Amino acid sequence: MRRSEKYVKPLKGNREMTVVGIVGNGPPALCADLAKFTEHVDVWIGADRGAMTLVEQQMPVDFAVGDFDSVDDQQMSLIKQAAASYEGYPSEKDETDLEIALLKAFDLQPHTIYLFGVTGGRLDHELVNIQLLYSVIHKGIRGIVADSSNLLEMTLPGSYQVESNPDFPLISFIPYSREVSGLSLSGFKYPLVKEDISWGSTLCISNELISKYGTFSFDEGILLLVKSRDTIPF
Numbered sequence: 352m353r354r355s356e357k358y359v360k361p362l363k364g365n366r367e368m369t370v371v372g373i374v375g376n377g378p379p380a381l382c383a384d385l386a387k388f389t390e391h392v393d394v395w396i397g398a399d400r401g402a403m404t405l406v407e408q409q410m411p412v413d414f415a416v417g418d419f420d421s422v423d424d425q426q427m428s429l430i431k432q433a434a435a436s437y438e439g440y441p442s443e444k445d446e447t448d449l450e451i452a453l454l455k456a457f458d459l460q461p462h463t464i465y466l467f468g469v470t471g472g473r474l475d476h477e478l479v480n481i482q483l484l485y486s487v488i489h490k491g492i493r494g495i496v497a498d499s500s501n502l503l504e505m506t507l508p509g510s511y512q513v514e515s516n517p518d519f520p521l522i523s524f525i526p527y528s529r530e531v532s533g534l535s536l537s538g539f540k541y542p543l544v545k546e547d548i549s550w551g552s553t554l555c556i557s558n559e560l561i562s563k564y565g566t567f568s569f570d571e572g573i574l575l576l577v578k579s580r581d582t583i584p585f
Contacts, residue, residue, distance in 0.1 A: 368462035369393050373452045374401035375480065376421055381471035383497050385410050392465060398452035401468050402430045414455055416440070417448030449480060453487070463493040470498045481505075485527075485573075502578040510568040511576075513538075515560045519578035524548070524555035524567065531572035538565030 372392035374382070376399045385395075385408045397405045399417035403426050406412065415434035419427055420442045431437050440451060449469065456464050464487055469480035480496070484505040487494030496503040502519055505527060513522065524534065526548050536543040540559045548554055567576075 369459055370463045370465070371396060371456040371459055371461045372465045372467060373398060373449070373456060374404050375449045375452070375466065375468040376400045376472075377468040377476075377498070378471040379404050379407065379468070381498050381500075382408075382468045383499050384408070385467060388465060388467075388497070391463075394456075394459060394461075396452045396455055397430070397434070398468075399448040400426075401448075401452075402434065404468055406430060406433050411435075414438070414452075416451050416455055418442040418444070449483065453483060457490060457492075461492060463495065466494065466496045467498070469496055470501070481575075500580055504576045506574050506576055508569055508571055510566060513560065513565045513567065513576075513578075515563050515565075516578060519580050520559060521579045521581070522558045522560065522565075523577045523579070524558070525575040525577060526550055526552065527573040527575050529572075531569050531574050533570030534567065534574070535569070536565065536567050538562055539567075 370392050371394045372385070372388060373396045374385070382404055385405070394413045395405055395411050396414040396416065397403070397412050399419055400421040402412055402415035402417070403422055406429050412430065412434040414436045415430050416438045418440045419430070422430065446454070453464070466480065466483070470477050481503065484494040484496065488505055488507055494505060522539070530547060530549045532547045533545050534543055534548060534555070535545055536558065538560055540561050543555070546554070
C-alpha cells in the first residue's frame with residue numbers, strides 16, 4: 352500500500368502504484384539524502400555511478416544498470432555485491448545510462464519516478480535530464496527531479512494540490528513551453544487568477560504557501576514547479 356504523498360499531487364485520479372527512485376551520475380555532494388525518501392520510494396535503480404551513491408548512502412540497490420565507466424574496479428565489486436539485479440552495457444550505445452534506467456523504471460509501471468543525482472556538474476547533462484521529465488509525464492507517470500536544495504516537477508494542464516514542506520519553503524512556477532495560459536494560484540502569499548506567463552517571466556518566482564495546502568491550475572502549456580530553499584543541503 353502506498354504512503355501519503357508529501358509533495359505535490361493531482362486533485363483527481365491519483366493511483367496507488369509503485370514509486371521508483373533513480374540515482375544518476377551527478378556530483379554526490381549535491382545528491383539529496385536518500386534516506387529521507389525511503390518513506391516514498393519502493394524500488395531503487397542506480398545508473399552507472401549512481402549505483403555507488405546508493406551503496407555509499409547505505410540504500411538498497413534493486414537494479415544497477417549502465418556502462419559503469421565512471422567507477423573503478425573496487426567500486427564495481429561493491430556495486431555487484433549490493434545489487435539485487437546488475438545489467439552492464441557497452442560504453443558506446445545510443446542511450447545514456449540514465450535513459451536505460453528510465454526504461455527499466457517504465458517496465459515497472461510506476462505511479463511516480465524520482466530522479467536523484469541528475470543536477471550539477473555538466474550543464475548539458477543537467478538540461479537534458481530535466482527534459483527527460485517530458486517523456487515521463489507523457490507516459491502518465493509523475494516525474495520529480497530531487498537534489499539537496501530543490502524538488503522540480505513538470506506538469507501538464509490541470510489542477511494540482513501542493514502541501515507545505517519546511518525543507519523546501521520557496522515555490523516557483525516556470526513556463527517550460529513558450530507560454531502557459533490561465534495560471535491560477537490559491538493559498539499562496541502571492542495569488543494569481545487566470546494569468547498568462549511566457550519564457551523569461553519572473554512573475555511566479557519565489558512564492559510561498561500561507562497555509563498547509565495550496566492549489567494551482569492552468570489551461571494550456573507545460574509548467575515547471577520548483578520547490579527550493581536557500582540554505583545548505585540536508
